[in-house]
Amino acid sequence: MKLLEAVELTKIYDGQKGGLFAKRNPRQSLPAVNSVSFELRQNETLGLVGESGCGKSTLARMLLRLEQPSAGRVRYRGTDITDWSFGRMREVRSRMQLVFQNSLSSFNPAFTVERIIAEPLRNAGIRNAAERRARILHTLESVGLGASHLGRLPAELSGGQQQRVGIARALVRKPEILILDEPFSSLDFGLRRQAMDLLDELKKSLGLSYLFITHDLSIVGRFCDRAIVMRHGGIVEELPYADSLEQATHAYTRMLLDSIPARHPRERKIDSRLSNPSF
Numbered sequence: 001m002k003l004l005e006a007v008e009l010t011k012i013y014d015g016q017k018g019g020l021f022a023k024r025n026p027r028q029s030l031p032a033v034n035s036v037s038f039e040l041r042q043n044e045t046l047g048l049v050g051e052s053g054c055g056k057s058t059l060a061r062m063l064l065r066l067e068q069p070s071a072g073r074v075r076y077r078g079t080d081i082t083d084w085s086f087g088r089m090r091e092v093r094s095r096m097q098l099v100f101q102n103s104l105s106s107f108n109p110a111f112t113v114e115r116i117i118a119e120p121l122r123n124a125g126i127r128n129a130a131e132r133r134a135r136i137l138h139t140l141e142s143v144g145l146g147a148s149h150l151g152r153l154p155a156e157l158s159g160g161q162q163q164r165v166g167i168a169r170a171l172v173r174k175p176e177i178l179i180l181d182e183p184f185s186s187l188d189f190g191l192r193r194q195a196m197d198l199l200d201e202l203k204k205s206l207g208l209s210y211l212f213i214t215h216d217l218s219i220v221g222r223f224c225d226r227a228i229v230m231r232h233g234g235i236v237e238e239l240p241y242a243d244s245l246e247q248a249t250h251a252y253t254r255m256l257l258d259s260i261p262a263r264h265p266r267e268r269k270i271d272s273r274l275s276n277p278s279f
């Protein structure tokens, strides 16, 4: 089942239309995203991999319709939503949520955890405070937090807890798609594994699908079902099974693979313990 589809999506920003910029720097005349097509299927984690500036975030913003494509179409469950108005997009937006790279910077520092997670519910017009609180608590529990966290401010939480609150805020309106934009980059190794495990569990229990944006190919094999590799706004390679990364053939993907630093033996040991079901 195709949940979300990009059909030849293209984005050319104003400064990229040529003229002075194009003369000074020929790369500026390249579209930020150039005729990209792919689909996100139900219950899968699709990795979108590439170096900084290759167009990953622009692509995600077009899928969420936060940015209007210069050309191409966006389809959600087979329906073309490219030209839908802001009002009409409301319902679709609740089905697709974004989890930010750095949760802390996306929170209002003066808001408690309860208020942060309540915002999407208020925006959805849920006026009943008791109903909001019940949904907030239920969602907090699903990410391993509880009532004792409701009154805390973001600065009073650990990095891992902040990320869980960010995930809870994205989940509270019961989406079916999460767009995860470098969600682990501000977490250290141990917290990263916990966050991956939590997202894996939530994917199964809530029937979610993930579009996982990253520049880090080393995470893709562990976290994704399949992946697409982007460079200079276009797709250079599709990896049908992310756990067989070593079979990637494109020179650019090989270069990304080769740039993964050799991992510390202690991390490899933790990996093997975690893959042991009795651990």
Ligand SMILES: Nc1ncnc2c1ncn2[C@@H]1O[C@H](COP(=O)(O)OP(=O)(O)OP(=O)(O)O)[C@@H](O)[C@H]1O
Binding pocket: 013, 014, 015, 032, 050, 051, 052, 053, 054, 055, 056, 057, 058, 059, 215
């Ligand atoms: N609002 C904008 N106006 C003009 N150019 C932009 C704008 N947003 C992005 N770009 C350009 O589009 C290209 C793609 O940027 P984008 O942020 O999508 O890349 P990315 O792969 O997500 O990078 P990163 O991993 O660093 O976030 C870059 O060359 C960027 O400078």
